[in-house]
Amino acid sequence: MKKYIHIIILTFASALFFAGCSKETAPEVDNGICGEWRLTSWNGAAPGEDFSVYMELLPDGSFNLYQKVYTSTFDRYSGTYTADGNVFSGSYSDGEPMALYSYEVGEDGNTLTLTATGTGESDVCIYTRTGIPDDVRSAENALTKSGAEKGRRFL
Numbered sequence: 387m388k389k390y391i392h393i394i395i396l397t398f399a400s401a402l403f404f405a406g407c408s409k410e411t412a413p414e415v416d417n418g419i420c421g422e423w424r425l426t427s428w429n430g431a432a433p434g435e436d437f438s439v440y441m442e443l444l445p446d447g448s449f450n451l452y453q454k455v456y457t458s459t460f461d462r463y464s465g466t467y468t469a470d471g472n473v474f475s476g477s478y479s480d481g482e483p484m485a486l487y488s489y490e491v492g493e494d495g496n497t498l499t500l501t502a503t504g505t506g507e508s509d510v511c512i513y514t515r516t517g518i519p520d521d522v523r524s525a526e527n528a529l530t531k532s533g534a535e536k537g538r539r540f541l
Contacts, residue, residue: 418491419469420445423498423513430510440518443467449476452522460522474500485509 425439426432433439438460440452451463465484467476474487487500495515502509 418495419443419474419489419498421515422518424516424518425511426514427512428509438522440522441513442518447476452518473503 420443423441423443425441428437436454436456438454440460442450442452444450447466447468449465449467452460453463454460463478465476465478467474467484469489472488472490474489475484477483485502488503489501490499491497492499497515498513500509500511500513
């Protein structure tokens, strides 16, 4: 009988050990905003030729922002975001927080409206779901920016 009790205890301890060693993963963001987007309207106007912004929102809560704002090349910013209810927030990889936005996904799932809130700004950015071109993503064009090289970030 004593032998069986030791086997039961050993089995139970092994199960606890292996359950405690499971790999934790980041919570998935499932709210209709994951995907690739292009800025199509900023404060009611279409961006000009020298003004282009692409945004990639990944299900693991990370993002990439590719922007060409009055420059000849795209700059890439990255970081993490959360989308809770209708509040979109996060921070860049250099620790700089992004502005606080409310968001609304269009009924067809192909438009995303971000409205700055709580910042005193009145920015309204409308993004359309679209793929990010390879030449925008390419290492030659998408220069990763550090905190020291900050420009106007669109998140």
